Amino acid sequence: MKKSLTGYAFISPWLIGFLAFTAYPFLTSVYLSFTRYNIVKPPVWIGTGNYQTLLTGDPLFWKSLSVTFQFAFVAVPLGVVLGVALALLLNLNIRGMGIYRTIFFLPSILPTVATSVVFLWLFNPEIGLINRLLAAVGVTGPEWLQSPTWALPSLVLLSLWAVGGSMVIYLAGLKDIPAHLYEAATIDGANAWQRLRHVTLPMLSPVIFFNMVMGLIGVFQYFTEAYIMTQGGPEDSTHFYALYLFERAWRYLDMGYASAMAWVLFLIIMAFTGALFGTQRRWVHYEG
Numbered sequence: 001m002k003k004s005l006t007g008y009a010f011i012s013p014w015l016i017g018f019l020a021f022t023a024y025p026f027l028t029s030v031y032l033s034f035t036r037y038n039i040v041k042p043p044v045w046i047g048t049g050n051y052q053t054l055l056t057g058d059p060l061f062w063k064s065l066s067v068t069f070q071f072a073f074v075a076v077p078l079g080v081v082l083g084v085a086l087a088l089l090l091n092l093n094i095r096g097m098g099i100y101r102t103i104f105f106l107p108s109i110l111p112t113v114a115t116s117v118v119f120l121w122l123f124n125p126e127i128g129l130i131n132r133l134l135a136a137v138g139v140t141g142p143e144w145l146q147s148p149t150w151a152l153p154s155l156v157l158l159s160l161w162a163v164g165g166s167m168v169i170y171l172a173g174l175k176d177i178p179a180h181l182y183e184a185a186t187i188d189g190a191n192a193w194q195r196l197r198h199v200t201l202p203m204l205s206p207v208i209f210f211n212m213v214m215g216l217i218g219v220f221q222y223f224t225e226a227y228i229m230t231q232g233g234p235e236d237s238t239h240f241y242a243l244y245l246f247e248r249a250w251r252y253l254d255m256g257y258a259s260a261m262a263w264v265l266f267l268i269i270m271a272f273t274g275a276l277f278g279t280q281r282r283w284v285h286y287e288g
Contacts, residue, residue: 033259043256050260061261063236064244065268071152071240072219075159079215080208083163087170088200101171108165116228119158120145123229145230148237155238158225166211173207174200202285209284213276220269241265 008015033050035043054061090101107115122129123144131141142150177200185195201208223242226232232239232247245265249258 029259029262032256033263035256037256037259038253039255040253046256050257051264053257054260054264060236060239060244064239064241067152067237067239068220068222068241071156071222072216075156075219076212076215078156078160079163079166080212082160083166083170083211084201084204084208086163086167087174088196090167090171091174101168105164105168108162108168110162112224113228115158115161116225119161120229123154146234148235151230151234151237155222155225155229158229159219166215169211170204170207173204177203203287205284206286209276209280213273216272216276217269220265220272 032043034045034047036046036049037043086104090097090104121127125131125141125143125146128141128144130144134141144154145151181199181203182195185199190198221242222240223246226238226240226243227246230238232243241261242265245258245261248254248261
């Protein structure tokens, strides 16, 4: 008993912080989602009014949800494919590989704000580096962030800039694949593509699954880049759900409505994560 109390005493700072700054706000937001609350005045109970407005009377809610879904269904698969491809390249045994790995990993640890500001210049249709390079080969570049058609694809391209973080995890997964599996496949006459398909990808599938789950959760909360680079424009083409939630909470001080939006987002993330977990038995292969 004394040892248990001593252990709880050591972890009490974390427990207090968790209860005060995570559990309490989490539970309070449930109550606030059923109220009209603007911080200045006490919350007023309105029942399911916020949820009814969200689902039936707020077209921007559906627009922001659509933008977020489009981004998620493109950015996550592309991030997985590019991350695995880079990991395979950086798993080769060639001279100076440590330098190449560092170069590809560095963008993932750069501050998001600084990266967004740099890409604002890169995507500038008049003086941006990307359109200047395209002009040098005779191609007229698009307006990128200033075009409703190209703004969302521009942010998808930006999301691939920081794929080095997941690449390192894939690389660790590749190092964990037993060499004797490749030796057996080679003896059986498997070529490079067959070894990739029947050995590498199945053995790497738990790592791919992990990164897909984390990536899916991350894109549904996509905020900083859109807030800095587009503010949701042009024509709401990059008005992500998290950006709209932020605006309702801190621009309009509609905390009750924002809390309802947060809980809808929580349920959406849980539903998609649960669906992804439901598919793992068909394609994720664990050792043993």
